[in-house]
Each structure stands twice: as C-alpha cells, then as structure tokens.
Amino acid sequence: MFELLSLLCLLIGAGLLVILSIIDFKTYLLPNIYVAPFAVTGILFHAVTHFYYLNITDILIGGLAGYGILWIIRFFGNRYYGQDSLGLGDVKLLGAAGLWLGFEGVLFAMTAGAFVGLLHGLIYAIYKKTTTNNGFSLTRLMIPAGPGFAVGIILMAGWMYKGHVMGVFYDWF
Secondary structure, eight states, X not given: OHHHHHXXXXXXXXXXXXXXXXXXXXXXXXXXXXXXXXXXXXXXXXXXXXXXXXXXHHHHHHHHHHHHHHHHHHHHHHHHHSSOSSOHHHHHHHHHHHHHHHHHHHHHHHHHHHHHHHHHHHHHHHHHHHHHOXXXXXXXXXXXXXXXXXXXXXXXXXXXXXXXXXXXXXXXX
16 A cells, blocks of 8 residues: 555656646746645655655755755855846755755756756757857856756656665566
8 A cells, every 4th residue: 555655656746847847848937836745745755655765854954955055056146147047946846856855866866957957958059049040148048947957856766766666566566
C-alpha cells in the first residue's frame, strides 16, 4: 500500500512540474496553487517511505537551502538589473524541490536547471537572431527559469529515487 502511495506521489510531483513549466512558458509565472501541492507531495512521499531517503532535518535543510540560495541570487540580481531578475515563484519552487531532494540534491537540481536554462536561452537567442535579423543582448534576454529548474529537479529525483521505483515495479511483477 505504501509503495503504491509513494509511486503516486512521484507521479503527481512530476505532473505538477510539467504543469508549472507549461504555465511558466506561457505567463512567466509559477502559481502557488501548484507549487504548494508540489511541496506537500514531497513531504508526503518521505512520510510514506518512512523517511528512508531523507530524514526530517535533511528535508527542512533542503527546503531552506533551495529557497534561501535562490532568494539571495534574486536579491542581488534585482539590485544589479534594477528590476525583477528572478520571480518569487522560482524561489518557492526551489524551496519545494529542497523538500523532495535535500541539501545536496537541490544544489544539483539548481545547477542542472541553470545549465538547461542557459541552453534554452542560447537557442532562443539564436532563433530570434535568425528570424528577425536584429541584434540581441544576452544580458536582457527574458526566458522563464521554471522549466529549466523543473528539468533539473526531475533529473535529480530520477537519480535519487530510481531504486525505489524499480523496487516497486519488481515487487509487482
């Protein structure tokens, strides 16, 4: 029973990340109505796995680290650019990801997500350059950060919980 519930938590978490990415691409927003359930589902996942992967302290430190590091980046980015450089939804998303992944996991997800965002930005800039024949500035290029972070979160969660998922399927078949 708990194995099924934990697998359901993983699927719901992945689904919420897909929904958040789609919304972010369209609106540049990550609504709390989807970020909050992502956080709660992460806590529920750890509870139904009896805190096998992360204990409560690791979960809380991961959440604080994800939120705090991105908030600091946002603070200094806003000061440098004189405008919002990173939305609070992105900050909350990485805080919620820390509840799923812990301190080291959220750092990896953040790094991988930033790299994916960089690739996305470069591809988008090249696309804009070739389709409009205008110059572009990478310093003022606006792309949503949430989808990149979602990819990083999914990569890290897949790596951390692959044994659990395989074990559940092995037990069933």
